[in-house]
Amino acid sequence: METPRTAAGTRLDPWVDAYAARTRGLTASQVRALFAVASRPEVVSLAGGMPFVSALPLDQLADTVSRLIRERGHQALQYGSGQGDPVLREQILEVMSYTGITAHPDDIVVTAGSQMALDLVVRVFCDPGDVVLVEAPTYVTALGVFSSYQCDVVHVPMDDEGLRPDALRQAIAAVRASGRTIKLLYTIPSFHNPGGVTQGPARRTEILEIARREGILLLEDDPYGLLGFDGSVPRAIRADEPEGVIYLGTFSKTIAAGLRVGWALAPHGVREKLVLANETATLCPSQYTQLTVSEYLATQPWFDQVTVFRELYRERRDALLESLDALMPAGTTWTVPAGGFYSWVTLPEGLDATAMLPRAVAALVAYVPGVGFYADGQGRDSLRLSYCYPEPDRIREGVRRLAGVVEAELEVAETFGSPAPRADREGPASPRPDQA
Amino acid sequence: METPRTAAGTRLDPWVDAYAARTRGLTASQVRALFAVASRPEVVSLAGGMPFVSALPLDQLADTVSRLIRERGHQALQYGSGQGDPVLREQILEVMSYTGITAHPDDIVVTAGSQMALDLVVRVFCDPGDVVLVEAPTYVTALGVFSSYQCDVVHVPMDDEGLRPDALRQAIAAVRASGRTIKLLYTIPSFHNPGGVTQGPARRTEILEIARREGILLLEDDPYGLLGFDGSVPRAIRADEPEGVIYLGTFSKTIAAGLRVGWALAPHGVREKLVLANETATLCPSQYTQLTVSEYLATQPWFDQVTVFRELYRERRDALLESLDALMPAGTTWTVPAGGFYSWVTLPEGLDATAMLPRAVAALVAYVPGVGFYADGQGRDSLRLSYCYPEPDRIREGVRRLAGVVEAELEVAETFGSPAPRADREGPASPRPDQA
Numbered sequence: 001m002e003t004p005r006t007a008a009g010t011r012l013d014p015w016v017d018a019y020a021a022r023t024r025g026l027t028a029s030q031v032r033a034l035f036a037v038a039s040r041p042e043v044v045s046l047a048g049g050m051p052f053v054s055a056l057p058l059d060q061l062a063d064t065v066s067r068l069i070r071e072r073g074h075q076a077l078q079y080g081s082g083q084g085d086p087v088l089r090e091q092i093l094e095v096m097s098y099t100g101i102t103a104h105p106d107d108i109v110v111t112a113g114s115q116m117a118l119d120l121v122v123r124v125f126c127d128p129g130d131v132v133l134v135e136a137p138t139y140v141t142a143l144g145v146f147s148s149y150q151c152d153v154v155h156v157p158m159d160d161e162g163l164r165p166d167a168l169r170q171a172i173a174a175v176r177a178s179g180r181t182i183k184l185l186y187t188i189p190s191f192h193n194p195g196g197v198t199q200g201p202a203r204r205t206e207i208l209e210i211a212r213r214e215g216i217l218l219l220e221d222d223p224y225g226l227l228g229f230d231g232s233v234p235r236a237i238r239a240d241e242p243e244g245v246i247y248l249g250t251f252s253k254t255i256a257a258g259l260r261v262g263w264a265l266a267p268h269g270v271r272e273k274l275v276l277a278n279e280t281a282t283l284c285p286s287q288y289t290q291l292t293v294s295e296y297l298a299t300q301p302w303f304d305q306v307t308v309f310r311e312l313y314r315e316r317r318d319a320l321l322e323s324l325d326a327l328m329p330a331g332t333t334w335t336v337p338a339g340g341f342y343s344w345v346t347l348p349e350g351l352d353a354t355a356m357l358p359r360a361v362a363a364l365v366a367y368v369p370g371v372g373f374y375a376d377g378q379g380r381d382s383l384r385l386s387y388c389y390p391e392p393d394r395i396r397e398g399v400r401r402l403a404g405v406v407e408a409e410l411e412v413a414e415t416f417g418s419p420a421p422r423a424d425r426e427g428p429a430s431p432r433p434d435q436a
Numbered sequence: 437m438e439t440p441r442t443a444a445g446t447r448l449d450p451w452v453d454a455y456a457a458r459t460r461g462l463t464a465s466q467v468r469a470l471f472a473v474a475s476r477p478e479v480v481s482l483a484g485g486m487p488f489v490s491a492l493p494l495d496q497l498a499d500t501v502s503r504l505i506r507e508r509g510h511q512a513l514q515y516g517s518g519q520g521d522p523v524l525r526e527q528i529l530e531v532m533s534y535t536g537i538t539a540h541p542d543d544i545v546v547t548a549g550s551q552m553a554l555d556l557v558v559r560v561f562c563d564p565g566d567v568v569l570v571e572a573p574t575y576v577t578a579l580g581v582f583s584s585y586q587c588d589v590v591h592v593p594m595d596d597e598g599l600r601p602d603a604l605r606q607a608i609a610a611v612r613a614s615g616r617t618i619k620l621l622y623t624i625p626s627f628h629n630p631g632g633v634t635q636g637p638a639r640r641t642e643i644l645e646i647a648r649r650e651g652i653l654l655l656e657d658d659p660y661g662l663l664g665f666d667g668s669v670p671r672a673i674r675a676d677e678p679e680g681v682i683y684l685g686t687f688s689k690t691i692a693a694g695l696r697v698g699w700a701l702a703p704h705g706v707r708e709k710l711v712l713a714n715e716t717a718t719l720c721p722s723q724y725t726q727l728t729v730s731e732y733l734a735t736q737p738w739f740d741q742v743t744v745f746r747e748l749y750r751e752r753r754d755a756l757l758e759s760l761d762a763l764m765p766a767g768t769t770w771t772v773p774a775g776g777f778y779s780w781v782t783l784p785e786g787l788d789a790t791a792m793l794p795r796a797v798a799a800l801v802a803y804v805p806g807v808g809f810y811a812d813g814q815g816r817d818s819l820r821l822s823y824c825y826p827e828p829d830r831i832r833e834g835v836r837r838l839a840g841v842v843e844a845e846l847e848v849a850e851t852f853g854s855p856a857p858r859a860d861r862e863g864p865a866s867p868r869p870d871q872a
Contacts, residue, residue, distance in 0.1 A: 013705025014679055015653060018619060020563045026712040053513040061513075062505040069498040077489040077497075077692035112548040112696070115719040123584070127456045144716040148559070183454060217451060243450055256513035258723035260548070269449025276462040280580040281717070283551040287694035289722055 021128070025147035034357060038366035044398030046320075046385040047366040049193065049341055053256050055312055057300065064295045072291065080287040082279035084110025084263065088294040092263055095297075096249060099225050100239030103265055109274045110285045114223060114250040114262030118142060120277040121184070121219060121246055121264065122149045130183040131175050135163050137344070137373030137382070139193050139221065142186060146375070152180060153375035160335070162199040163187055165206045172214055184219045185211055190234040191224035191340025194373050194384035198338055204237050211244060218245045223253050224340035226306050229314040243267045251293055253341075254306050259289045313341065319392035320385060323399035329407050334385070341388035344370075346381055347406060350413045353383040356405060365401040457564070461583035470793060474802035480834030482756075482821040483802040485629065485777055489692050491748055493736065500731045508727065516723040518715035520546025520699065524730040528699055531733075532685060535661050536675030539701055545710045546721045550659060550686035550698030554578060556713040557620070557655060557682055557700065558585045566619040567611050571599050573780070573809030573818070575629050575657065578622060582811070588616060589811035596771065598635040599623055601642045608650055620655045621647055626670045627660035627776025630809050630820035634774055640673050647680060654681045659689050662742050664775035665750040679703045687729055689777075690742050695725045749777065755828035756821060759835035765843050770821070777824035780806075782817055783842060786849045789819040792841060801837035 038045055068076055083089075089105035096103065111117040126132065128150035134142065136155030146153050154175055157167045168185075175182055187207065189199040199207065211218045220237045228234065238247035250262035266274055278285070296302060317337060324334055324345075331348030345367075347353055354369040370382030385402075387395055474481055504512055519525075525541035532539065547553040562568065564586035570578065572591030582589050590611055593603045604621075611618055623643065625635040635643065647654045656673045664670065674683035686698035702710055714721070732738060753773055760770055760779075767784030781803075783789055790805040806818030821838075823831055 013703070015561075015703065015706055018561060018653065019709065020559070020561055020566075022563075023560050023709055023713075026560075026709055026716065028708070028712060048515075050515055054510045056509065056513065058505055058509040061509065062502040065505060066498040066502040069494055069501060073492065073494040073497065074490045075694075077492065077694040079484075079486055079688075079693045112552075112718045112722070116548075116717060119717045123456070124459050124462075125451075125454060125456055127458075130456075141716065141719060144712075148713065148716045217454065252515075256724070257515045258511075258513040260718065260720075260722040260724075267449070267451065270451055272464070273455065273459055273462055276464060276580075277459075277584065280462065280577065280584045281552060281555045282548045282696065283577060284696075286548070286696040286722065286725055288692070288696075288728070289724060292724070 022148055022150050025150060026144075034361055035366065038361050043361065043364045043366055044390060044394050044401065045366045046387065046390070046395070046398050046402070047368045048389060049386055050389045051253050051257050051341075052309070052312060052389055053258070055308055056256060056305065060300055061296060064299055065292055068291055068295050076288050076291045078287055080284045080290065082284045083275045084108065084285050085287065085290045085294060088290050089263075091294060091297045092249065095226075095254070096236070096247070096265065098233045099222065099236035101236050101247065101265065102239075103242065107265055107268055107271045109264045109266065109271055109278055110290060111262050111264065111278060112282055112285055113252065113260040114221070114248045114264070115141060115145075116278075116281065117248050117262050117264035117274070118219075118221065119145050120274050120281065121266075122146060122151065124270070124273045124277050125183045125217070126151045129180065131180045133168070133171055133175075133182060133185045133216070134375075135187060135192065135195065137194050137370060137379055138186065139188060140368075140372050142221070143373070143375050151183075155374060155376060155378065158192070158195055158197060160197055161203045162189060162192055162195065162197045163203075163207055165203070165210060168207065168210055172210070172216070182214075182216055185216050186219045186221065187237075188221045189237060190222055191227060191337055192342075193224070193340065194342050194344055194368070196335035196337035196340065196343045198234060201235060204235070205240070208237050208241055208244075212241070219248070220245050221248045223248075223250045226254055227310055227313060228339035229310060229317065230338065231307075231310065238265060246270060254309070255293060255296060255302070259293060261285070261289050261293050310339075313339075313388060316387040316390070316392055316395055317343075319395040320387040320399065323396045327399055327403035329403065329410055332406060341386050343385050343387070345383050345385055347383070348410060349381070351406065351409050352380050354380060356409055359408070360402060360405045363401045363405050365398045365405070367402065458584055458586050461586060462580075470797055471802065474797050479797065479800045479802050480826060480830050480837065481802045482823065482826070482831070482834050482838070483804045484825060485822055486825045487689050487693050487777075488745070488748060488825055489694070491744055492692060492741065496736055497732060500735055501728055504727055504731050512724050512727040514723055516720045516726065518720045519711045520544065520721050521723065521726045521730060524726050525699075527730060527733045528685065531662075531690070532672070532683070532701065534669045535658065535672035537672050537683065537701065538675075539678065543701055543704055543707045545700045545702065545707055545714055546726060547698050547700065547714060548718055548721055549688065549696040550657070550684045550700070551577060551581075552714075552717065553684050553698050553700040553710070554655075554657070555581050556710050556717065557684075557702075558582060558587065560706070560709045560713050561619045561653070562587045565616065567616045568619060569604070569607055569611075569621045569652070570811075571623060571628065571631065573630050573806060573815055574622065575624060576804075576808050578657070579809070579811050587619075591810060591812060591814065594628070594631055594633060596633055597639045598625060598628055598631065598633045599639070599643055601639070601646060604643065604646055608646070608652070618650075618652050621652050622655045622657065623673075624657045625673060626658055627663060627773055628778070629660070629776065630778050630780050630804070632771035632773035632776065632779045634670060637671060640671070641676070644673050644677055644680075648677070655684070656681050657684045659684075659686045660776035662690055663746055663749060665746060665753065666774065667743075667746065674701060682706060690745070691729060691732060691738070695729060697721070697725050697729050746775075749775075749824060752823040752826070752828055752831055753779075755831040756823040756835065759832045763835055763839035765839065765846055768842060777822050779821050779823070781819050781821055783819070784846060785817070787842065787845050788816050790816060792845055795844070796838060796841045799837045799841050801834045801841070803838065
């Protein structure tokens with residue numbers, strides 16, 4: 001049953017028939033080549049989700065790390081525990097306390113970014129064909145994880161307060177009527193990526209009650225929770241339910257994405273499985289990155305820096321919203337984020353954000369088309385705008401260019417009629433984080 | 437089909453019935469508690485595989501990293517490419533050139549340690565029930581990966597030159613006769629972990645010819661290749677076969693394990709899949725750790741440091757072998773490593789290394805029992821000794837203690853007869869890298 005070798009020198013893949021079934025779910029985005037173009041400096045990219053790390057106190061961080069290596073190099077450069085550094089896990093409790101969470105450090109698993117934690121949770125829980133309930137739209141690389149473990153993704157609609165409880169109940173009933181098993185409800189309650197919306201306290205309680213009643217494990221992804229623009233931190237769902245929620249956190253947005261330090265807080269029995277899975281996947285998280293974070297938290301005014309980030313992103317959010325208000329043609333709508341990095345834009349009827357992207361890039365502005373945030377081909381009329389990385393003036397210029405493109409599309413549609421909706425479905429399609 | 441919740445407050449796992457089938461393969465080692473004891477300073481640990489990172493030039497490394505953050509912090513702290521930093525990939529080519537490998541940087545994928553690369557290769561290729569051929573014994577956490585993807589592990593015996601070609605041919609024929617699919621041949625040709633043996637050039641050629649003829653993808657794991665004690669570097673199998681070999685490398689032993697920077701060099705089509713899988717698992721490898729490695733390679737005499745490590749480990753290997761020669765009771769045999777970290781010890785007939793471990797730890801010496809390096813319960817009469825971390829005098833003291841324990845076991849066996857072999861099989865059982 002092994003694959004016969006093809007002739008040497010060909011660029012065809014001689015192992016094409018040897019891949020696992022799950023590998024069919026790994027496909028390169030059709031728009032990726034376009035994003036490579038979009039990373040040119042003359043393009044205003046409202047596409048990528050890169051935090052603005054240049055705002056960090058680099059000199060202090062350099063001193064912190066230099067001291068760490070000199071004084072504790074034997075520890076920072078060595079293998080560590082598969083669960084993560086014990087001191088860092090204590091410090092993570094302090095970080096999570098802003099969201100109302102109380103927990104034991106033994107129930108935290110540190111991972112190579114919270115992406116790895118998400119991967120491990122799905123690895124531990126999901127057999128092929130198991131259903132994961134997710135928001136519509138949802139985080140694009142979460143869809144990649146679900147796909148790579150051959151999960152069946154079922155989208156649940158959102159409104160201006162995020163996941164809709166009525167739609168959640170309907171989805172659960174429909175999935176169960178079809179005889180399938182629901183393993184996880186994946187939700188981003190605060191400053192949603194890509195939706196830009198936030199679940200209020202009553203909404204969270206209602207969703208939690210549904211999960212409890214139905215016996216569904218809730219996977220709460222909270223990368224942006226500390227980045228609320230009014231200075232408050234939404235109370236995590238996990239704060240009110242320790243046994244039925246796995247909470248994912250990260251330092252990517254509060255310190256630096258390049259460190260790749262995230263974590264899962266999980267019920268005790270689940271935590272044991274996640275540690276074993278973490279050891280299998282990476283042996284242990286990097287001591288070097290963990291102790292860098294730990295020293296930074298211990299010696300620098302880290303929460304003041306979070307406040308700096310909040311102000312910076314709030315200013316950029318304002319620049320985006322003011323420009324959208326002033327410039328976008330009638331019929332375009334968008335969400336008003338109270339924190340985080342993103343606004344979700346819905347185009348006037350008949351326009352297709354995927355088809356429009358090449359013309360936007362030609363006009364020197366980039367965004368991520370909505371279809372990338374769905375597993376089922378929804379989202380053609382939508383797109384995600386990120387305001388986290390460009391300076392406010394660049395954001396304004398980007399929206400000006402985008403508004404021009406949308407207006408031109410509308411003119412074409414009025415002249416020639418709307419293009420027929422494309423029948424083909426695309427999988428998740430998003431730029432690499434550093435590309436756009 | 438969801439799991440009903442148990443009463444609040446119980447420490448029983450309410451999600452015990454919700455795990456994926458693959459999670460059954462994730463079990464904590466029965467000897468792990470013992471290794472926690474073995475990490476006490478009074479115990480001489482010949483168990484763990486920790487490199488001796490204190491030999492690194494820590495002041496120079498501190499200066500390098502400090503400069504990196506000050507001058508390129510915006511890059512080192514940001515998201516990066518899912519394939520890894522392009523400059524580092526060029527430098528990895530230089531590192532691999534010592535093994536005879538020539539390649540294109542586009543065919544390298546940087547990962548969070550080579551463990552992650554191993555995980556991704558198996559993820560991309562192996563469906564449940566697919567066969568992976570491995571040496572007997574083999575690297576313990578590789579067994580963990582194969583188990584977590586529900587592979588069927590088939591061990592192939594080794595001799596003093598590693599994997600035996602005759603046994604490999606037999607194993608392939610037997611697996612195929614059973615109707616199963618062989619996806620990978622996983623081998624550690626140089627300074628084997630745990631076997632301590634090295635394939636000579638003719639042996640490598642013969643194994644490669646078998647893999648070619650049978651159309652089996654060869655997965656070459658080479659963490660120790662640069663650490664040969666006579667100063668030569670064995671030629672990698674990949675050096676003679678670019679399309680049929682995936683080569684795994686790491687900086688864990690040549691720079692520092694705490695960085696978690698490894699890589700896979702793969703045939704072009706496979707590399708594309710690995711990049712997509714890498715993005716799904718971790719979004720991207722850490723720019724911070726990658727640029728730390730890159731700066732160190734660019735500004736420090738990194739190969740001189742490898743020579744320092746070689747000398748240091750050779751001295752420790754000598755201390756181990758001399759002590760074993762002088763002290764171990766007749767009937768005990770061991771391999772003579774020409775590089776790397778490990779020697780594989782076979783006890784006199786009738787002794788059981790797993791049963792003996794508690795008594796060894798009581799005598800203040802620790803090792804890893806042989807069964808941990810097999811998927812099928814072999815190895816009861818064997819154990820792995822690591823000489824990489826303790827100072828030579830500690831190694832001698834450790835062997836003295838171990839010899840005393842073996843002698844006492846022999847006396848018991850002569851007085852009361854050998855204990856009946858235990859019927860139960862244990863899964864892979866090894867200490868955490870930092871524990872033992």
